[in-house]
Amino acid sequence: MPFKSLSLVGLVLVSSVSLTTHAAEDWSKIEQAAKGQTVYFNAWGGGEAINQYIDWAAEQAKQRYAITVKHVKITDAAEVVKRIQTEQQAGRTSDGSVDLIWVNGENFSALKREQLLYGPWAEQLPNWVNVDTTKPVQQDFSESTDGLEAPWGTAQLTFIADRSKLPTPPDSAAALLVFAKQNPGRVSYPKPPSFHGTTFLKQLLLELNPEASVLGKPVEAEAFAKLTQPLWAYLDELHSVAWQQGKSFPASDAEMHQKLADGELLISLSFNPNEAASLIASKRLPETAYSFGFKKGTIGNVHFLAIPFNAKAKEAAQVFANFLLSPEAQAHKADLKTWGDPSVLLASKLPNQALNPSVLPTDVPTLAEPHASWVEALEKEWIKRYGS
Amino acid sequence: MLQVQQLSIQQTSQTLIQNLSFKVQPGEILTLMGASGVGKSTLLAWMIGALPAAFTATGQCLLNQQRIDILPTEQRRVGILFQDDLLFPHLSVGANLAFALPATIKELDRQQRIDTALEQAGLVGFAKRDPNSLSGGQRARVSVLRALLAEPQALLLDEPFSRLDAKLRQQFRSFVFAQITQMKIPAVLVTHDLADAPNKDCIIQL
Amino acid sequence: MDSGLSCVAWLGVLLILGLPLLGLVPIFGAGLQASAWQLLWADPQVMPALKLTLFSASLSTILALLLACALVFLFYPAKTWQRLQQQAPIFLAIPHAAFAIGLVFLLAPSGWLVRVVSPVFAWTAPPTGLITTQDPYALSLSLALLLKETWFLLWVLTGLINQQWLMKQSLVAQTLGYTRWQAGWQILFPQLLKPLAWPLLAVFAYGLSVVDMSLILGPSTPPTLAVLAWQWFADPDPSQQLKAQSLALLLIGLLVLGASCAYSLYKLLHTLLARPKGRRKRAYGTFIFKPLVKYLVTLPFWLSLSLLVLWSLADGWFFPQILPANLGLNAWQKAELETLLLTLFIASCSILISLPLALIWLEWGNKHQAYLYLPLIIPALPFTAAQYQIALLLNLDGSLLAVIWSHLAWVLPYMLLVLSGAYQSLDARYLLTAKTLGYKTWQACLYIKWPLLLRPILAACAVGFAVSVAQYLPTLFVGGGRIETISTEAVSLSSGGNRSTLAIQAVLQTLLPLLGFILASGLSRWYARRHPGLN
Incomplete structure (x- = not known):
């Protein structure tokens, strides 16, 4: 799709030229206003490496911009969405409890639909020029971001296994099924509608329907029935040889990792290409763990930062988001020793990094997400077939 | 015959x-007398096998030539009456009595035995009543009936009269003593009122 | 004075429970719509989840009751009983989720028990046919609930059983030829049921509404109803929210249904007992039965706790190692003192407010108090959202005061629960005596009644303290995410699934309530020694 990327670059160039002088002035105003503000950054708190990275970023923000960043550790962004909804219902249109939220997918679309977001602001950030717009940074699960959220990192579905038990990994959905039959009771996936479970379904759907362009369009009953038919056939076969005969599923990717470490499963999956490396570092997986993808590619997407409509420190939140988009912060984030979350910036803006074998090989292509409406339809049908 | 031989009871270092x-x-009916705290009730507790953990005892207790102090409470066949009637509040008067009757007495006989017993105690028609609806004297009599319907081989009385007023006390005392004589079982009465003792020759001062 | 205190009681209860319940009215109004119910019943997960939930909640409640009573009848007041009493604070203090995690470490197909026997069977990988946790019949979930609730009921029973007339009744039954075991079930059990009614209902409600334990130990296809409600309430999709609202109503309905079934059973029991047959049974097999019961209620806790501590120190621990390869304090060094102190402060304030209010309520409030226990059964998410809405309206969100207030909705009912049984079975003549001596009701309470109830009061404080420490959602919501306690810390860190972190948080979450329980039982024993005449 050379035409599309060219036009996008052109668009960015045009907008950045016209905004340059104006924007610099505006931005210094924002930086001024941000001084002394406190940003309550509501972000998932389950990853120690991530928490440490946020601590580091908060320290930098304090030194450079006199902004205080407080990491509000949450378990699920949906809780924060609920909190913001409650604030709106109670008429709290300013001084809300959330200044910046780490979000994507359906939580973003809910916030956007109910007009609970501030903006557009993301594409006016000075560091926006560094962003690799060939990545889906302006589409969040096929929902246009409209500048209401700034990209923070990229993710790609990654499988994890232990080399001492699985020297040559399956390289396609079909190979995975063969492998599962050879090793009954050792393969599973997180239960949909959990994020990772649904992603696994979408991965299979894409691979079993390689030519179907309708996956990028809103779902229709007829297409759904036709395209998902091979998926259910595949799952019926997989479940009969899966962990606990497919009567039970791990709740999350974390539980998958644990079961991989315990030897109950032979394959785990993650949305972070560097997950295996950080799991090894924290001694949660043996050193023989490694990542792999499918030959024809795995699903990838982007995660974002958004500011609620009633945020108290909107300026400081933007300044902090801008810092998080800086080459320095992005490079530090991508560093395996800190977090290992891949950057959203143009490769030319970042220092070269040595590749680690536990990381997903770069030759695994990234597949685009199907249209967001497929998610709900898939989850519903899955629950109907296997949920009880 | 009920026999206690060479009984000593200690509480830590103190000998009771x-x-x-x-x-x-x-x-x-043997009467045990003595001031509060000399160990009268403790002695009875030992005889039924419910000596509190703070006490230690040496000695033997025999009932009809058999040692019972080594048996669990429920196998000793020694009944007891406390100061409180301790009727089971969730059971009717009749059920309280039926609970005491041996299982060998079946269905209709059970009802009959209960009715007869209640009649003896002047409580005709009380079987269906809730124990809480009875007066103190009535409850006391039911508790005696209950103890005796279990067909004990001996009966211990732990100040059972002390809560009743003078007139009731007199009546109740003779009721209990008559029952014991009729059943021909040995009995031990603990009291600190000399008037309670049925036989002034049969008193041990503790 | 009396009417004043009555007003205080009502005002307090209205502030703590009435306000958020009012906020729930629109939610439940929406849940009543026919379309919402259609959506609910159309979901294929609901019917099987309903059966599963009813099964696990009733099974665990009934068995916990029987087990707790069996412990009393077998061991009270012997040495074993005292040893059990000494261990009780630890088992009570372990939060449900922490215990569930420990049980997974113990029972899972890759868990410690399997590791111990794996050399015998030459297993190099966990056996695949073995489904011990997350089983489709929710048996492991029921077991965990059963064990945990047995100790809660035992804690309540301890306060009741100390009343001497009860044990004297058992003694009388024994002199009539019945064993202690028989006397227990036929004489004590029917009488204990009445004061145990509310605690039992709370146990049942807990079994119906528990989310964290179900997630850890329960099945997933389908999960229990509470997990479904939790997922749907958290879903931004309005139709899921609607289903969640109906489900919340359904859960309340199930509680009412359970309570009426229990009442019928209670009546049935009394009818059955009304015609004693006089059958005396010999005590057989106690030498096996007694240790079996004793270890059943203690060993799982000790093993789970040991595994939690081991995991918190483990630096890499893979199947089939029985012990971790390396131990280290790395993970522990990140624990924060500040959150611990804040948690302590919030919990202390919660019981300092709840205790007087509970006592005033019991004396001057309303005797029919079913609605006070609503927070124990309503799914936490909508209730907490309602609390947050009020805090927002009053501009108190994010303040310590509001967080403490939000905890009271759970602390107060639990304290009432522990207190009310003992309160109602206290001999009314004490208070009457004091009044005839010329004291006013409040004076009589202050000088006579409440000191007499010191031990149940201490027990209630310990429970209230533990309940406050365990609150996650209200702290996160009403605190606007700005007030960090060990629970918010524990839950958010645990979502990463790192077992060492999980174990540390579980141990930390156990330690603080443990202090409360140890303090309560220590004070209680000291008081009992000073006043041996006290029940």
């Missing part, structure tokens, strides 16, 4: 009872 021995013949 030392080398006590006595015999009680069937139909006879």
Whole structure:
């Protein structure tokens, strides 16, 4: 799709030229206003490496911009969405409890639909020029971001296994099924509608329907029935040889990792290409763990930062988001020793990094997400077939 | 015959009872007297096998020539009456009595035995009543009936009269003593009122 | 004075429970719509989840009751009983989720028990046919609930059983030829049921509404109803929210249904007992039965706790190692003192407010108090959202005061629960005596009644303290995410699934309530020694 990327670059160039002088002035105003503000950054708190990275970023923000960043550790962004909804219902249109939220997918679309977001602001950030717009940074699960959220990192579905038990990994959905039959009771996936479970379904759907362009369009009953038919056939076969005969599923990717470490499963999956490396570092997986993808590619997407409509420190939140988009912060984030979350910036803006074998090989292509409406339809049908 | 031989009871370092021995013949009532705290109730507790953990005892207790102090409470066949009637509040008067009757007495007989017993105690028609609806004197009589319907081989009385007023007390005392004589079992009465003792020759001062 | 205190009681209860319940009215109004119910019943997960939930909640409640009573009848007041009493604070203090995690470490197909026997069977990988946790019949979930609730009921029973007339009744039954075991079930059990009614209902409600334990130990296809409600309430999709609202109503309905079934059973029991047959049974097999019961209620806790501590120190621990390869304090060094102190402060304030209010309520409030226990059964998410809405309206969100207030909705009912049984079975003549001596009701309470109830009061404080420490959602919501306690810390860190972190948080979450329980039982024993005449 050379035409599309060219036009996008052109668009960015045009907008950045016209905004340059104006924007610099505006931005210094924002930086001024941000001084002394406190940003309550509501972000998932389950990853120690991530928490440490946020601590580091908060320290930098304090030194450079006199902004205080407080990491509000949450378990699920949906809780924060609920909190913001409650604030709106109670008429709290300013001084809300959330200044910046780490979000994507359906939580973003809910916030956007109910007009609970501030903006557009993301594409006016000075560091926006560094962003690799060939990545889906302006589409969040096929929902246009409209500048209401700034990209923070990229993710790609990654499988994890232990080399001492699985020297040559399956390289396609079909190979995975063969492998599962050879090793009954050792393969599973997180239960949909959990994020990772649904992603696994979408991965299979894409691979079993390689030519179907309708996956990028809103779902229709007829297409759904036709395209998902091979998926259910595949799952019926997989479940009969899966962990606990497919009567039970791990709740999350974390539980998958644990079961991989315990030897109950032979394959785990993650949305972070560097997950295996950080799991090894924290001694949660043996050193023989490694990542792999499918030959024809795995699903990838982007995660974002958004500011609620009633945020108290909107300026400081933007300044902090801008810092998080800086080459320095992005490079530090991508560093395996800190977090290992891949950057959203143009490769030319970042220092070269040595590749680690536990990381997903770069030759695994990234597949685009199907249209967001497929998610709900898939989850519903899955629950109907296997949920009880 | 109920026999206690060489009983001593200690509480930590303090000796409550030392080398006590006595015999009680069937139909006879032995009275144990003494001030509060000398160990009267503790002695009865030992005899039924419910000595609190703070006490230690040496000595033997025999009932009809068999040692019972080594048996669990429920196998000793020794009944007891406390100061409180301790009727089971969730059971009717009749059910309280039925609970005491041996299982060998079946269905209709059980009802009959209960009715007869209640009649003896002047409580005709009380079987269906809730124990809480009875007066103190009535409850006391039911508790005696209950103890005796279990067909004990001996009966212990732990100040059972002290809560009743003078007139009731007189009546109740003779009711209890008559029952014991009729059943021909040995009995031990603990009291600190000399008037309670049925036989002034049969008193041990603790 | 009396009417004043009555007003205080009502005002307090209205502030703590009435306000958020009012906020729930629109939610439940929406849940009543026919379309919402259609959506609910159309979901294929609901019917099987309903059966599963009813099964696990009733099974665990009934068995916990029987087990707790069996413990009393077998061991009270012997040495074993005292040893059990000494261990009780630890088992009570372990939060449900922490215990569930420990049980997974113990029972899972890759868990410690399997590792111990794996050399015998030459297993190099966990056996695949073995489904011990997350089983489709929710048996492991029921077991965990059963064990945990047995100790809660035992804690309540301890306060009741100390009343001497009860044990004297058992003694009388024994002199009539019945074993202690028989006397227990036929004489004590029917009488204990009445004061145990509310605690039992709370146990049942807990079994119906528990989310964290179900997630850890329960099945997933389908999960229990509470997990479904939790997922749907958290879903931004309005139709899921609607289903969640109906489900919340359904859960309340199930509680009412359970309570009426329990009442019928209670009546049935009394009818059955009304015609004693006089059958005396010998005590057989106690030498096996007694240790079996004793270890059943203690060993799982000790093993789970040991595994939690081991995991918190483990630096890499893979199947089939029985012990971790390396131990280290790395993970522990990140624990924060500040959150611990804040948690302590919030919990202390919660019981300092709840205790007087509970006592005033019991004396001057309303005797029919079913609605006070609503927070124990309503799914936490909508209730907490309602609390947050009020805090927002009053501009108190994010303040310590509001967080403490939000905890009271759970602390107060639990304290009432522990207190009310003992309160109602206290001999009314004490208070009457004091009044005839010329004291006013409040004076009589202050000088006579409440000191007499010191031990149940201490027990209630310990429970209230533990309940406050365990609150996650209200702290996160009403605190606007700005007030960090060990629970918010524990839950958010645990979502990463790192077992060492999980174990540390579980141990930390156990330690603080443990202090409360140890303090309560220590004070209680000291008081009992000073006043041996006290029940």
